[in-house]
Amino acid sequence: MEKLVIRGGRPLQGIVSIGGAKNAAVAILPATIMADGPCVIDNVPDISDVHILLEIMSSMGVVVRKDAPHTYYLDGRGLVSSVIEHEEARRMRASYYFLGAMLSKFGKAAVALPGGCNLGARPIDQHLKAFAALGCETTVDHGMVYCDASHGLKGAHIIFDIVSVGATINAMLAAVKAEGRTVLQSVAKEPHVVDVANILNMMGADIRGAGTDTIKINGVKHLRGVDYAIIPDQIEAGTFIAAAVATGGYVRIDNITPKHLETIVSRIREMGGEITLDEECAYVRRRGPLLATNLRTMPHPGFPTDMVPQATVLLALAEGTSVVQEGIWSNRFRYADELRRMGARFTVDGKTAIISGVDSLSGAPVASTDLRAGAAMVIAGLCAKGVTEVGGLEYIDRGYENFVGKLKALGADIERIDDGTDGGLLVREA
Numbered sequence: 137m138e139k140l141v142i143r144g145g146r147p148l149q150g151i152v153s154i155g156g157a158k159n160a161a162v163a164i165l166p167a168t169i170m171a172d173g174p175c176v177i178d179n180v181p182d183i184s185d186v187h188i189l190l191e192i193m194s195s196m197g198v199v200v201r202k203d204a205p206h207t208y209y210l211d212g213r214g215l216v217s218s219v220i221e222h223e224e225a226r227r228m229r230a231s232y233y234f235l236g237a238m239l240s241k242f243g244k245a246a247v248a249l250p251g252g253c254n255l256g257a258r259p260i261d262q263h264l265k266a267f268a269a270l271g272c273e274t275t276v277d278h279g280m281v282y283c284d285a286s287h288g289l290k291g292a293h294i295i296f297d298i299v300s301v302g303a304t305i306n307a308m309l310a311a312v313k314a315e316g317r318t319v320l321q322s323v324a325k326e327p328h329v330v331d332v333a334n335i336l337n338m339m340g341a342d343i344r345g346a347g348t349d350t351i352k353i354n355g356v357k358h359l360r361g362v363d364y365a366i367i368p369d370q371i372e373a374g375t376f377i378a379a380a381v382a383t384g385g386y387v388r389i390d391n392i393t394p395k396h397l398e399t400i401v402s403r404i405r406e407m408g409g410e411i412t413l414d415e416e417c418a419y420v421r422r423r424g425p426l427l428a429t430n431l432r433t434m435p436h437p438g439f440p441t442d443m444v445p446q447a448t449v450l451l452a453l454a455e456g457t458s459v460v461q462e463g464i465w466s467n468r469f470r471y472a473d474e475l476r477r478m479g480a481r482f483t484v485d486g487k488t489a490i491i492s493g494v495d496s497l498s499g500a501p502v503a504s505t506d507l508r509a510g511a512a513m514v515i516a517g518l519c520a521k522g523v524t525e526v527g528g529l530e531y532i533d534r535g536y537e538n539f540v541g542k543l544k545a546l547g548a549d550i551e552r553i554d555d556g557t558d559g560g561l562l563v564r565e566a
């Protein structure tokens with residue numbers, strides 16, 4: 137089994153560059169099949185979720201060519217309507233974006249349900265509600281979602297019951313070529329939602345209001361191929377901000393969009409971070425002792441749920457007691473046991489965690505229980521006294537490009553090794 141071996145205690149120092157946004161990439165790559173010509177997508181992160189997505193696209197008949205380390209030429213013109221079966225769909229959550237993209241291109245789609253995950257139940261009822269409102273018949277049978285709009289998709293007024301990133305993007309994908317006008321209300325406003333709207337508009341779509349509560353779409357007949365660069369990953373940037381502050385280092389973080397980081401930066405400042413935002417980079421260090429801070433996660437522009445595990449490492453080492461309330465996922469705090477193993481005082485009651493800061497953490501063998509929890513374990517290991525071993529690297533690989541290489545370049549003592557075992561107890565979640 138592969139694991140990370142971290143010898144803690146070295147403050148991170150130097151420059152790190154942030155890659156393209158995972159949650160934009162996993163929507164934009166499927167969206168390219170909707171174009172009538174080839175697309176060239178730049179700033180594609182080199183992460184396993186993207187590799188899986190490109191494998192699925194290639195097996196569907198999309199011409200996938202890597203032109204540069206982060207640049208892909210994608211030509212979906214030869215694509216025939218495909219069925220995405222269980223084995224492929226289960227390898228990553230965002231396979232559901234093929235529903236919206238294929239529905240728009242072919243008027244029908246069949247994709248296996250992505251299934252639950254370790255953050256809690258992940259239903260797609262809001263995606264299906266939007267497709268149905270656009271005139272599509274949806275059925276779920278033996279774990280497959282079938283969408284049929286053979287009579288054509290028609291614009292509609294859709295008010296979502298909850299704010300969902302996935303449902304907002306899927307509804308946009310399905311509606312861009314629907315006849316007439318679609319209004320989507322109570323939508324997600326995350327930067328990746330806006331990024332998807334931007335590439336679709338460049339292709340010729342008519343989408344207004346992405347980034348606000350209401351998105352208005354006038355259906356168009358054709359979408360053309362485009363060259364497009366994906367936005368920087370706000371959560372990867374936030375993770376390095378947290379790591380720099382936690383270790384008491386001094387790091388310049390390049391290739392960021394400062395506006396996307398406003399909430400993360402303002403909350404980490406409250407925790408004791410000194411962060412200066414420049415046009416395309418952030419300078420990050422620690423101001424003094426880490427300070428207890430209460431947090432509540434909310435859809436954008438609130439504090440993102442995907443930064444909770446990393447931020448709670450700071451709170452675990454802060455003076456005083458913090459209360460963290462999770463507003464999105466029921467199982468966000470599954471990593472609490474792992475942090476406790478390292479000496480953190482962390483109690484969880486449902487979606488609320490109470491964290492009483494300690495003076496130091498001590499190295500221990502820990503597992504990644506999900507992608508962001510894995511990043512948090514690494515940050516904890518960088519701060520801890522002694523050696524920390526982090527297992528469950530498949531989670532970290534899903535969303536962090538060259539995490540170990542970037543940390544090493546900042547002076548971290550971290551190695552990825554294969555210990556020749558099957559992992560035993562270290563990977564507690566498959």
Ligand code: EPU
Nearest residue numbers: 159230257258259260261262263299300301302442464507
């Ligand atoms: N929900 C429903 N019904 C739906 C859709 C969502 O009840 O049809 C619920 C979910 O169960 C959840 C809430 O609504 O409680 C929000 O879910 P959302 O649909 O916004 O999440 P998602 O699109 O499945 C994306 C990111 C997640 C991130 C969430 C919240 C992608 C591929 N994933 O998931 O990212 O946590 O938004 O911001 O965009 C990560 O990057 O580590 C990650 C998990």
